[in-house]
Amino acid sequence: MALDRYRYGNYVDRIVDESSTITEAVTNLRTLRLKVKSEAYPWLNAAAPEVNRVWNFANETSYKAAQPFTGPRRWLSAYDLDKLTAGSSRYFEKIGSDTIQRINAEYATRRRQFKKTKLRFRKSFGSNRTRGWIPFKPTQLKRKGNSLRFAGKSFRVFERERLDGVSWKCGWFKQDCVGDWFLCLPVAYSEVPSIAPGEEVGIDLGLKHTAATSDGEKLEAGRFYRNIEQKIAQAQRRGHKRQAKRLHRRAAQRRKDALHKFSRKLVDQYQKIIVGDVSSTKLVKTRMAKSVLDAGWGMLKTQLSYKASAAGRCVMVVSERNTSSTCSNCRALTGPKGLDMLTVRTWICGECGVTHDRDVNAAKNIRFAARSSPSVSGNESSPSTAPPSQASRLREARTSAVKAAA
Numbered sequence: 001m002a003l004d005r006y007r008y009g010n011y012v013d014r015i016v017d018e019s020s021t022i023t024e025a026v027t028n029l030r031t032l033r034l035k036v037k038s039e040a041y042p043w044l045n046a047a048a049p050e051v052n053r054v055w056n057f058a059n060e061t062s063y064k065a066a067q068p069f070t071g072p073r074r075w076l077s078a079y080d081l082d083k084l085t086a087g088s089s090r091y092f093e094k095i096g097s098d099t100i101q102r103i104n105a106e107y108a109t110r111r112r113q114f115k116k117t118k119l120r121f122r123k124s125f126g127s128n129r130t131r132g133w134i135p136f137k138p139t140q141l142k143r144k145g146n147s148l149r150f151a152g153k154s155f156r157v158f159e160r161e162r163l164d165g166v167s168w169k170c171g172w173f174k175q176d177c178v179g180d181w182f183l184c185l186p187v188a189y190s191e192v193p194s195i196a197p198g199e200e201v202g203i204d205l206g207l208k209h210t211a212a213t214s215d216g217e218k219l220e221a222g223r224f225y226r227n228i229e230q231k232i233a234q235a236q237r238r239g240h241k242r243q244a245k246r247l248h249r250r251a252a253q254r255r256k257d258a259l260h261k262f263s264r265k266l267v268d269q270y271q272k273i274i275v276g277d278v279s280s281t282k283l284v285k286t287r288m289a290k291s292v293l294d295a296g297w298g299m300l301k302t303q304l305s306y307k308a309s310a311a312g313r314c315v316m317v318v319s320e321r322n323t324s325s326t327c328s329n330c331r332a333l334t335g336p337k338g339l340d341m342l343t344v345r346t347w348i349c350g351e352c353g354v355t356h357d358r359d360v361n362a363a364k365n366i367r368f369a370a371r372s373s374p375s376v377s378g379n380e381s382s383p384s385t386a387p388p389s390q391a392s393r394l395r396e397a398r399t400s401a402v403k404a405a406a
């Protein structure tokens with residue numbers, strides 16, 4: 001217990017401070033993404049190059065100011081760019097001054113964020129063109145009956161009912177890889193952090209199964225791309241570029257959907273989620289690249305971390321070393337080792353004789369590793385998460401309260 005207190009020292013203090021507010025709703029941002037009906041595409045396609053021109057002007061001007069022939073450097077802010085672009089809206093057919101100011105603000109923010117003297121130019125034409133993007137201020141987009149009104153033009157979107165009772169602070173239109181347009185609106189929603197029924201779970205990320213949990217659950221490796229690879233190849237040979245793009249998008253959507261379902265299940269079920277520090281960028285360079293990218297490890301980790309922090313859970317990253325070759329029962333190094341042994345799916349420990357499933361055993365070891373080694377790089381501590389020791393106490397308190405009420 002002393003060790004526990006030491007390890008979670010800063011956590012415990014913070015939890016004690018916040019113990020009165022732990023059941024209050026936390027406000028998070030979620031981006032609504034609604035597909036725009038295709039009748040508005042010509043307008044949006046015409047507006048996108050105008051946005052690119054403003055962006056490129058901001059980029060060029062900022063670069064010149066940062067690299068002057070004489071005198072000191074200047075880093076232009078959104079305010080400076082607004083002054084420089086004042087009155088330019090009359091030269092544009094589609095976009096107005098509000099959109100221009102939003103572009104300037106976005107440019108200045110991103111340039112500062114990436115610490116660059118200039119960013120990438122937006123290309124309007126050719127096969128290499130940048131996907132369209134049109135930002136706007138909250139007051140520019142208005143509801144009008146069944147449609148939305150923006151810059152003197154009516155838009156209709158699919159799933160309109162999702163906008164009911166929603167207020168937005170900003171927003172943008174965005175084009176996807178196929179060329180379809182989406183309306184994106186970050187909206188606030190509140191979620192009450194809860195205590196999950198399960199204490200902790202280890203997750204082994206692999207190729208055979210995208211992920212296996214220490215409780216024996218598995219997410220089948222998505223062969224989302226591999227399954228339609230042939231269809232994509234056929235379409236490309238026939239020169240059907242648009243169809244090929246659609247197929248790629250379908251694979252991506254299926255992968256994302258499966259990962260969303262899996263990560264939601266984990267976050268609903270467990271208080272503490274422990275993943276290995278496997279780096280997908282390293283494995284992409286080997287001949288297993290396609291399987292690795294198809295597995296979508298990075299996406300699963302991202303989803304877990306933001307869903308966990310919204311629900312008041314904790315995600316931990318531990319070193320993966322020896323997790324598949326250690327016996328989770330007796331801790332002897334009797335399991336399969338090395339790349340050649342990747343095909344071994346089940347094995348029997350030579351010391352204690354327990355039969356192991358390779359991935360589940362590794363997941364159990366990952367869960368165990370979180371207890372012995374506190375952390376490795378890549379860990380993010382979120383202030384609203386209760387450590388598992390605290391969580392179990394809170395859970396007990398809550399169940400006894402329920403019993404007392406009953």
Ligand SMILES: [Zn+2]
Nearest residue numbers: 327330349352
């Ligand atoms: Zn053993």
